[in-house]
Amino acid sequence: MFETLTAPKPDAIIALMQAFAADTRAGKIDLGVGVYRDEEGRTPVMAAVKAAEARILAEQDSKSYLSLAGDAGFLQAMETLLLGGAAPSARVAAVGTPGGSAAVRQICELIRKTRPESVIWVSAQTWPNHLPLITAAGLQARPYRYLAPEGGLDQPGLFADLEQAAAGDVVLLHGCCHNPSGVDLAPQDWAELGALLARRGAVPFVDMAYQGFGAGLDADAGGLRHLAARLPEVLVAASCSKNFGLYRERVGIAMAIVSAAQRDTLAAVLAGLNRQNFAFPPDHGARVVSTILGDVALRHQWLTELDAMRARVQANRRALAEALRAETGSDRFAGVAAEQGMFSLLPLSHDEVQRLRAEHGVYVLDDGRANMAGLSARNIAACARAIASVTR
Template identity: 50%
Template sequence: MLSGLKAPAPDKILALTQMFREDPRDAKIDLGVGVYRTPEGVTPVMRAVKAAEKRIWDEQTTKSYTGLAGDPAYARGLAGMILGEGIDPGRTAAIATPGGTGAVRQAFELVKAHGRADATVWVSDPTWPNHITILRHMEMPTRTYRYFDDATCKVDVEGMLADLAEVAEGDIVLLHGCCHNPTGANLTAADWTRVADLLAERGATPMIDIAYQGFGDGLDADAAGTRLLAERLPEVLIAASCSKNFGIYRERAGLLLTVSDASEAGTVQLVLNALNRANYSFPPDHGPRIVATILGDADLRADWQAELEETRLSMLALRRQLADELRQRTNSSRYDFIADHRGMFSRLGASPDEVAKMREDFGIYMVGDSRLNIAGLNADTVPVLARAIAQTCA
């Protein structure tokens, strides 16, 4: 059997990372992989994370399994951070998962196993490539809806709503809660209201991937769209990640959170537990326990939020600097959108050939669709990137 296997196509982002590592130039810049870095190029361990790990080290007496759903304190803490106080906890059910990717996968498993057999999953064009990879692997019906206007570098709201007007009852609409990956262009509060109205009218269920809460406009502002849908609609699926906002990428701390009628939430929880049992049994605990420790302690939580805010503001400052540099170098407002986008990513609108030329001529590595990781820059490399863009892009 193994001798007949065919090698899968390489992951483009991972392949780009390997190319960067093999490039001997000292002045190369990695804007591909989606991790936060300090100006020194380090992805730090947050202060509160270190303190929480020390506390766990001192106090933990066992490494036995947690429950199938994971640590209840983790689910409560993260659900509260995402949904705020407007949702009755009795309407929710949740399971810890191996990272946000695990939450996405388990959400699709829930739809496939317990939803309508013919339900279509609608995804934005563009979206995080792994959404498509997972859906294709699971052989689930998918359709795309317009999202990003390449000409304006803004959300194509009218195109989005026109496409979603075709969703059928029971379909799943995958939305990015904030800091859209790969474009950085977000829905406004008014846009979220229109989306909620449309989904309610069509009887579709939103699935929200919220991987960057706190990286855009703040913890509460970044969750506003998710909270609106949870308040307005009878059912919502939420795939959350702690990789970015807690900086615990390798600990793989994710959560699949559902909102439904309170009379059904208990059954939903049992189904979610069974999904964990069938896929990987008991979920990882170390990362979720770090998060639960931080969210459950007022001092640790305050310190974590302060450092997260520093991280958010540093990315906004880099966006503003890059937009200003490009305005000066191109003598145009063409790239002003970079300052308006939020989160780690923006998509420049450069062609694949222009992206390749910037890599070859300047040692600047970004994904082929011109998605760049703002957090891979610092004050010294922003002018280098601006010069490369100005000299390369038509």
């Protein structure tokens, strides 16, 4: 039965994690894996999460199944967090999923079920799992330009490419801090995109995992809310891994904003897709999120912790940019300080990336993507020296 199987190509991020773990050198620096790390290099459990878990442990009296859509309190709390009332609840259908990746896959399954001929437009700089999730669902993907060669958003290229989208096509957009380049769409870009999508009859599909890592919860959701308030159909995949630190709990939501007349049908279809794939979504992490968002004190504690995480990553950006300017005597890496979120796409060649690993034990992905949360006061100077050394 399995004689013809061949091993899949290793996932780039997983392969980098394994290479870092196998490296025995002291002072090695991991800027690859996409998790938040504190100054000590740890990925801590947030205090608000621990408090919510203690409350759940004391109060929860059953582990029985919930609905195929997941906990209604979680879905409502996430709708408020993401949309902030930009679209009425009567237009929102949603289901819980095992993390953001499963949310993307479920939305792809929804597209295949309703319009399998749709082309899914994906930014040229995206995550390694986006294209496999799309193609595994039997859908066609097509790239659009995103990052300019000199850095920053390639706005003319992006809009020129998406002007080719046909009615019924789907455009996968990165929410705040989500593009691995660290370059976000500005509010005006979101406004122009909304107008373009309305004119072309294409449907936006927003992938959101870093709300709160940019300018704040509401500002970070501004682009999504603009689309939700103005377009007839919007698809959303969101994760709580990053902003709640619930990586291993796999907390996600798949959402469709449609007409009120279609809402119940979409909710039933999404629940049916859950049944076909994994049946009931996991509840523990989702219950942690709804407990935090539903309690004034816990929500305040969570926001305070999230603000501190955001401030630390931004400080790391500024410190690395300054150290690189001092080491290289140029502004080649100045864009790092202006970008948002945990990631930057460093302007490094494949050979320079390989030398960083081999000669200095600094691990970034082959395309130069680096996790700014992996930096600390102890290693920023060494990291800058290493980058300067391989770029001379």
